[in-house]
Amino acid sequence: xxxxxxxxxxxxxxxxxxxxxxxxxxxxxxxxxxxxxxxxxxxxxxxxxxxxxxxxxxxxxxxxxxxxxxxxxxxxxxxxxxxxxxxxxxxxxxxxxxxxxxxxxxxxxxxxxxxxxxxxxxxxxxxxxxxxxxxxxxxxxxxxxxxxxxxxxxxxxxxxxxxxxxxxxxxxxxxxxxxxxxxxxxxxxxxxxxxxxxxxxxxxxxxxxxxxxxxxxxxxxxxxxxxxxxxxxxxxxxxxxxxxxxxxxxxxxxxxxxxxxxxxxxxxxxxxxxxxxxxxxxxxxxxxxxxxxxxxxxxxxxxxxxxxxxxxxxxxxxxxxxxxxxx
Amino acid sequence: xxxxxxxxxxxxxxxxxxxxxxxxxxxxxxxxxxxxxxxxxxxxxxxxxxxxxxxxxxxxxxxxxxxxxxxxxxxxxxxxxxxxxxxxxxxxxxxxxxxxxxxxxxxxxxxxxxxxxxxxxxxxxxxxxxxxxxxxxxxxxxxxxxxxxxxxxxxxxxxxxxxxxxxxxxxxxxxxxxxxxxxxxxxxxxxxxxxxxxxxxxxxxxxxxxxxxxxxxxxxxxxxxxxxxxxxxxxx
Numbered sequence: 001x002x003x004x005x006x007x008x009x010x011x012x013x014x015x016x017x018x019x020x021x022x023x024x025x026x027x028x029x030x031x032x033x034x035x036x037x038x039x040x041x042x043x044x045x046x047x048x049x050x051x052x053x054x055x056x057x058x059x060x061x062x063x064x065x066x067x068x069x070x071x072x073x074x075x076x077x078x079x080x081x082x083x084x085x086x087x088x089x090x091x092x093x094x095x096x097x098x099x100x101x102x103x104x105x106x107x108x109x110x111x112x113x114x115x116x117x118x119x120x121x122x123x124x125x126x127x128x129x130x131x132x133x134x135x136x137x138x139x140x141x142x143x144x145x146x147x148x149x150x151x152x153x154x155x156x157x158x159x160x161x162x163x164x165x166x167x168x169x170x171x172x173x174x175x176x177x178x179x180x181x182x183x184x185x186x187x188x189x190x191x192x193x194x195x196x197x198x199x200x201x202x203x204x205x206x207x208x209x210x211x212x213x214x215x216x217x218x219x220x221x222x223x224x225x226x227x228x229x230x231x232x233x234x235x236x237x238x239x240x241x242x243x244x245x246x247x248x249x250x251x252x253x254x255x256x257x258x259x260x261x262x263x264x265x266x267x268x269x270x271x272x273x274x275x276x277x278x279x280x281x282x283x284x285x286x287x288x289x290x291x292x293x294x295x296x297x298x299x300x301x302x303x304x305x306x307x308x309x310x311x312x313x314x315x316x317x318x319x320x321x322x323x324x325x326x327x
Numbered sequence: 328x329x330x331x332x333x334x335x336x337x338x339x340x341x342x343x344x345x346x347x348x349x350x351x352x353x354x355x356x357x358x359x360x361x362x363x364x365x366x367x368x369x370x371x372x373x374x375x376x377x378x379x380x381x382x383x384x385x386x387x388x389x390x391x392x393x394x395x396x397x398x399x400x401x402x403x404x405x406x407x408x409x410x411x412x413x414x415x416x417x418x419x420x421x422x423x424x425x426x427x428x429x430x431x432x433x434x435x436x437x438x439x440x441x442x443x444x445x446x447x448x449x450x451x452x453x454x455x456x457x458x459x460x461x462x463x464x465x466x467x468x469x470x471x472x473x474x475x476x477x478x479x480x481x482x483x484x485x486x487x488x489x490x491x492x493x494x495x496x497x498x499x500x501x502x503x504x505x506x507x508x509x510x511x512x513x514x515x516x517x518x519x520x521x522x523x524x525x526x527x528x529x530x531x532x533x534x535x536x537x538x539x540x541x542x543x544x545x546x547x548x549x550x551x552x553x554x555x556x557x558x559x560x561x562x563x
């Protein structure tokens with residue numbers, strides 16, 4: 001019981017804090033943060049655990065979003081089925097391109113993923129315009145049926161759903177981090193030859209990581225689709241290709257809570273600064289350069305050791321106090 | 328020219344006519360060697376002689392241009408390095424680079440998961456110090472501790488052949504002495520192929536020594552009387 005609590009407490013605390021922010025921050029902002037953090041989680045796992053930087057995450061986001069959108073626009077009304085189909089689309093696409101992409105070195109991997117994002121952008125905008133409605137996009141907010149318990153058509157209910165999904169995603173990644181497979185991923189990043197000395201195939205380790213990460217990204221895409229009730233090719237715009245990478249670095253590469261902290265900080269900056277000045281992208285660009293130069297560990301990567309030190313010191317002080325009482 | 332190695336049916340590892348090149352540059356020339364179960368075989372030679380290339384070729388990290396490498400009559404040429412490791416032929420590299428961001432425990436767990444051997448008693452018996460270091464990141468270990476971890480990890484799964492590259496390089500004499508005992512003990516279960524420049528150590532533990540010079544085996548010493556540091560040195 002205590003062991004289970006120890007395992008869960010960090011995740012529960014993080015998402016409880018996020019839930020509390022609902023009291024004084026706009027719902028749209030919090031929903032955006034939760035979905036964006038799930039979106040970033042896949043990128044963070046690839047970069048932090050496997051050492052692959054991907055500028056093509058919008059491709060997998062779009063695959064998930066369009067998987068959901070096609071179902072809700074053309075075939076059905078149940079948003080849960082829509083999300084499941086979006087996730088399945090991500091699983092299938094990453095399962096198809098993964099065996100080719102993971103053979104590449106990290107720099108080529110980044111570019112080939114970006115190329116995939118461009119291909120999907122033009123597929124959705126031009127080639128499949130009859131189905132995707134091109135730049136106008138697919139609108140299906142009114143098609144989404146009410147569902148018992150959590151009605152995803154209602155932003156308040158969607159928020160609870162998004163929090164629960166994010167909680168499950170974080171628990172899953174924490175489990176991965178703690179598992180032998182997580183150690184294999186880190187080992188392949190540190191030294192791929194040495195992993196093979198032990199009898200592991202780097203290719204298999206990387207392929208599984210690629211599929212897991214991009215299916216997570218597709219999950220974020222399908223959640224965007226249901227939340228907004230609208231999907232257009234803009235979701236896979238190459239202009240936004242760097243967003244998850246930037247948020248990953250901003251939050252702290254390879255840390256469990258980095259994507260959440262990064263998404264919160266990035267969305268917050270965007271929200272606040274865009275209200276104050278017109279060319280907010282330029283300002284955010286400079287700000288991000290400054291943040292990354294100031295501390296390459298990112299926000300959470302810098303805060304985590306400080307918090308651990310603080311907690312550890314408190315525990316030690318408590319331990320000493322107990323000891324004194326016992327004597 | 329040295330005659331072909333005295334290979335026979337009992338060999339757990341046999342190499343014959345092995346030629347290896349790095350691009351246009353040929354590094355190994357017609358190498359032949361044989362290793363029997365529970366035998367310690369050493370390869371000695373100066374830096375750049377091709378000893379590490381030989382081990383890497385056996386372990387599947389380099390593809391020979393010609394020749395054969397067999398273990399228990401199974402051809403290893405063309406097999407992936409992780410397949411060869413799974414077959415029980417483990418390579419312990421020279422550079423002592425462990426997975427520095429992982430703890431000692433996690434490093435061992437990686438070895439255990441790959442081999443499905445979760446019994447660490449033997450590892451701890453050989454290297455008791457590892458028990459105290461379980462939760463330390465491997466990046467913070469000393470050179471000797473890293474070597475213990477690397478050899479210890481490779482013992483999981485009870486390998487039939489250990490290919491150990493320069494195990495004592497840069498280590499303190501007390502650790503070298505400890506490793507010498509460990510190698511002798513290990514040879515009760517596994518065959519060892521050790522690339523080493525420490526000739527006194529080599530001569531103390533090996534039952535066969537190959538002298539490698541400029542990519543060729545120039546001597547095969549299998550007679551206990553000939554396995555002496557001064558004899559080995561003559562061929563280097």
